[in-house]
Amino acid sequence: MVTNTANSGNLLYWSSAGRSYQFTILVIACLALGGSFFLPVLSIEQQFWIVIVPIGVFGLSHGGADTSILKKLTATSKSNVLLLLLAYMLASLAFVALIWTLPLVALLVFLGMSVWHFGYTDEAFLSSERDLLLRCLSGSMAVLGPILGHPQQTSELFSWLIKIETSAVLDVLVWMGPLLAGLWLLGFAYMMLRKSNRPSLRVLAEWCLVGATLIVLPPLLSFAFYFCVIHSMRHFLAISEHCLLSNQKSLAKAFPARKIIPSTLGALVLAIVAWGIIVWIEPSPSLLTEAIRVMFWALAALTFPHAIIVRLWWDQRPAE
Template sequence: MRDRMDGSIQRGQTAAGAATESRRPDGAPATTRSLMLAVGGWPAWSVVGGLTVLAAATTATGLSVPVPTWARYVPLAASLLVFGLPHGAVDHLAPARAAGERPTLRWLGAVGAVYLVLGGAYTGLWVIAPAAAAVFFVGLTWFHWGQGDLYALEAFGGSHLGGRAHRVATILVRGGLPMLVPLLRFPERYRAVVDAWIALFGGGADAAWVTAPAPRFTLGVGFATLTIGTLLAGWRRSGGGTGRAEWRRDAAETGLLWAFFLLVPPLLAVGVYFCVWHSLRHIARLAGVDPASTAAFEKRGALSALLRTGRDAAPLTAVSIAMITGVALFVGIDTDPRTLTALYLVFIAVLTLPHVAIVTWMDGAEGTGVSGKQ
């Protein structure tokens, strides 16, 4: 697995011959592993770990540190420009690069068609059945965030990952940490966010049964059991040496995220996770398939690679911000943070479906993800 993820290929290789290797156009010496550690590893561990320790300390000492309402929305607001929205704004270039090719009009047209068809269909679902669209978004994000972490685990080494069943379980665990654990600890806040999405379209849903103690207890026990079982399966496969070290990183990240989402208020926690965990890891992946970004990383470090990828993302990020601003002004959305957040999350939802399709295609092209070769 490590040879595949860290190997380099020439741009002219065919997609079929390169499918089992990480795409390293022009033989760029920067590896997926070093990019992921520098861009999606240490920054994420530091920020999430620091907030978790702070939250644990205040809980243990009984101190009350009030977080102003506006401050809870800051990470989500920042994600408009910092990592969050931009991490999907390179989708027009990423598939071609993952296939070891230059982006052409054919590639751009294909990506545009995916966004037009899937994004348009999902927008229609929000209008016709907002409650169903909201539930679908939770499930879709659950899968996608798990998908992103599975890729990161492979980039870190991945020798403790098993076959399809183990990889699916890993996706369920890693995606469920940000999408389910906040419901277990902060049910009313979780429900308030979902209700705000639906209210944008004049709909309503009775989700009281989800926030009731008994269903949450059952979900919690089931998810904890899945988490432990998945980690045990990885431990049995890891053997010793490097494989065991990779498993320890997986277990440490899983434990950290459990604590983070149990202790930190959900809007703040999910906003931070979206920016500095999920998005940075995908940006590391984007840099790994872009010869200019990998060259910048090798010569000048992680910041240079981030700036290079950010340049690619800037045009469509600007277009997306203009679109969401235009929608808000056209329909007369008020300036209440909850309403603005709901609108932003619905907009993100519409973009997430085609984004997931693109990332899933990249998984297949690079031989990673659920069907990744061992």
């Protein structure tokens, strides 16, 4: 489960930028936890309007370096870049087809892919070694938190995505949530008792504060907190530490706008067009429902190829 071979995650685990930002995560989590006690009960619609801009800005732009990653994977060969770019687009379209024909399967694949992708990014900042168990525990928190803390609203969101009754989804989540939480705690107990690569104090502090925040916040705010504050920013840090877009390691200078903005705007335009097409083909009495579908399914369609190429780039980097 754990290998002692040096890997590219070492650089990020020991980096001063990664450690400093982890402190920022803890501070934001504390503020979010404190603020949650004064937060009124928010409907899904209210949550949607709060998170749409952060998710659009941070969520979409964090994949803006994908074209540069493709170039790295193909040693700058233009023909190979075009082939990989075509494969990237076909993978997204294939996932859209899966959403259209088998939405339940698509949702399960999306959740599984998210856990894998989130965990792989977290692992580089939370462990100096490859650790499958740590990856699973950390990556699953963003999915498990809303299920445990707000099963009713989470069920409603899932039901909109797969177009079935909310009560049917809730019936599954009310027993699956505690079961998954029990498995998570068993994995955590094993990690604490094993002889090697036990989580450090800073990892435990992050898991406690972030886990509590993900449970307490309403589901869309919980997702936005993890996706924007933790995952996207850590992706930015990984890119800047490895000088993928710029030879500057400063986070503010590592992302030339000309390389990030076009792909981000393109993704936004595609999402808006997709929303219009869905509303035209399958009119719904609730535009909010369609907006939620477009937001999550657009992220899902982009996550599928994005997670794969990021993993390929991650594994091709020289050991630190």
